Amino acid sequence: MAGSAIPPGFEDMLxxxxxxxxxxxxxxxxxxxxxxxxxxxxxxxxxxxMPLSELEKLLVVTACAGNTGWHNMIYxxxxxxxxxxxxxxxxxxxxxxxAAGFHTSMTxxxxxxxxxxxxxxxxxxxxxxxxxxxLELDDVVQAMRSHITKLQDGRLKLPSEVPFVEAxxxxxxxxxxxxxxxxxxxxxxxxxxxxxxxxxxGLVLYDDINKRQIPGIDRFKALADPDSTWxxxxxxxxxxxxxxxxxxTSCYAGTLMLQAxxxxxxxxxxxxxxxxxxxxxxxxxxxxxxxxxxxxRWPYPNPTGxxxxxEAHCPPHYADMRAAVDAVCDRKFGKGGxxxxxxxxxxxxxxxxxxxxxxxDEAFRxxxxxxxxxxxxxxxxxxxxxxxxxxxxxxxxxxxxLEFYDKFYQPGAYLHTHANHNRxxxxxxxxxx
Numbered sequence: 407m408a409g410s411a412i413p414p415g416f417e418d419m420l421x422x423x424x425x426x427x428x429x430x431x432x433x434x435x436x437x438x439x440x441x442x443x444x445x446x447x448x449x450x451x452x453x454x455x456m457p458l459s460e461l462e463k464l465l466v467v468t469a470c471a472g473n474t475g476w477h478n479m480i481y482x483x484x485x486x487x488x489x490x491x492x493x494x495x496x497x498x499x500x501x502x503x504x505a506a507g508f509h510t511s512m513t514x515x516x517x518x519x520x521x522x523x524x525x526x527x528x529x530x531x532x533x534x535x536x537x538x539x540x541l542e543l544d545d546v547v548q549a550m551r552s553h554i555t556k557l558q559d560g561r562l563k564l565p566s567e568v569p570f571v572e573a574x575x576x577x578x579x580x581x582x583x584x585x586x587x588x589x590x591x592x593x594x595x596x597x598x599x600x601x602x603x604x605x606x607x608g609l610v611l612y613d614d615i616n617k618r619q620i621p622g623i624d625r626f627k628a629l630a631d632p633d634s635t636w637x638x639x640x641x642x643x644x645x646x647x648x649x650x651x652x653x654x655t656s657c658y659a660g661t662l663m664l665q666a667x668x669x670x671x672x673x674x675x676x677x678x679x680x681x682x683x684x685x686x687x688x689x690x691x692x693x694x695x696x697x698x699x700x701x702x703r704w705p706y707p708n709p710t711g712x713x714x715x716x717e718a719h720c721p722p723h724y725a726d727m728r729a730a731v732d733a734v735c736d737r738k739f740g741k742g743g744x745x746x747x748x749x750x751x752x753x754x755x756x757x758x759x760x761x762x763x764x765x766x767d768e769a770f771r772x773x774x775x776x777x778x779x780x781x782x783x784x785x786x787x788x789x790x791x792x793x794x795x796x797x798x799x800x801x802x803x804x805x806x807x808l809e810f811y812d813k814f815y816q817p818g819a820y821l822h823t824h825a826n827h828n829r830x831x832x833x834x835x836x837x838x839x
Contacts (some may be wrong), residue, residue, distance in 0.1 A: 414833070430665045436578075464550060466587065470587050473553075476497060480493060490745075492738065503651075516586050525554075531750070557694075587803070591652065591795065592794075601778060605630055611780075613638055638790060665823065697709070697712070698710065730778065
């Protein structure tokens with residue numbers, strides 16, 4: 407990387423094959439410094455925990471959340487052609503896909519040094535692609551470095567104990583020496599973008615819980631037939647599924663990078679998401695520190711945001727749902743957005759492409775806001791039946807203790823990248839495994 411010593415393992419990582427990464431992917435949990443106190447795999451590492459180097463950490467986080475240039479957007483929708491499809495909310499692409507280019511998630515991570523956030527959800531392209539469509543990894547990683555902000559000193563305040571961590575992960579999760587990557591989705595914003603998508607295609611919400619039409623929706627017959635509906639529960643469950651895919655593919659991309667780098671770790675969901683966000687209600691278990699509300703109508707607390715860092719598109723971060731809708735529209739059509747003519751892009755006439763989308767007018771915004779405000783007023787939060795902010799999966803990365811695998815497994819339990827990792831990535835350290 408620019409301005410830093412390049413370990414030999416970096417070149418090996420670049421030449422590591424995709425098929426080898428796919429077939430070699432395993433959850434490899436036993437790290438240097440770990441202990442399993444009992445049972446058939448009882449073992450105590452004789453090594454101290456070994457944190458990832460700054461370069462290793464950047465590469466893993468980049469694999470989970472890196473900017474990959476301008477995305478191509480969706481070209482055409484039959485109902486409103488010849489307008490360009492106007493679903494996307496971000497102009498830049500990231501390593502993982504997002505439903506219709508909504509990109510509502512942000513990436514947090516923690517290690518022994520602190521808790522960090524990656525602020526690249528609306529970042530411009532990190533680098534221009536070459537004529538063969540390739541990108542320089544150095545450019546992508548350096549862009550990633552510029553978008554990282556430290557939020558807290560020290561590791562995430564979340565003890566590896568039940569009920570904060572699933573019983574089978576208490577010995578391994580978020581331990582000293584490990585890196586924990588935490589994608590977080592603004593499900594409230596994703597739901598608003600889904601309502602925009604629906605209305606653009608002639609659909610509106612129906613309250614299937616209370617068995618009634620959204621009051622006042624008849625005023626918008628010019629935009630959608632009030633009888634052309636999707637149920638609230640379906641749309642909210644679909645939105646939940648879509649953000650889960652977004653966050654999970656982020657972590658899965660990171661797992662492939664672990665194979666190429668020879669790091670251990672795995673993708674999992676065995677940490678309580680409410681506690682990670684900071685809504686456990688237990689003193690000292692601060693998690694990410696998101697604010698949250700409680701209500702007798704809800705089974706769980708509802709986190710809504712971290713002030714100035716990631717604020718869900720709903721009250722109390724916005725005065726009402728109309729204000730949240732306007733913010734979504736500003737993200738889409740304002741400066742730097744995917745449909746602003748001054749935003750660069752990959753096309754020969756980027757300005758012409760970007761301004762070919764239909765802008766959400768006042769009637770459109772009011773119709774979306776009417777539906778969103780109804781949900782908020784009826785259920786006390788937005789969305790009404792799923793969290794405003796959601797976490798599903800995590801990626802943990804760490805240095806393997808190969809002696810554990812040599813003791814309990816037949817040859818082949820780890821890849822050649824794992825076998826050679828210390829020599830290739832930390833040549834200045836003792837190679838005593």
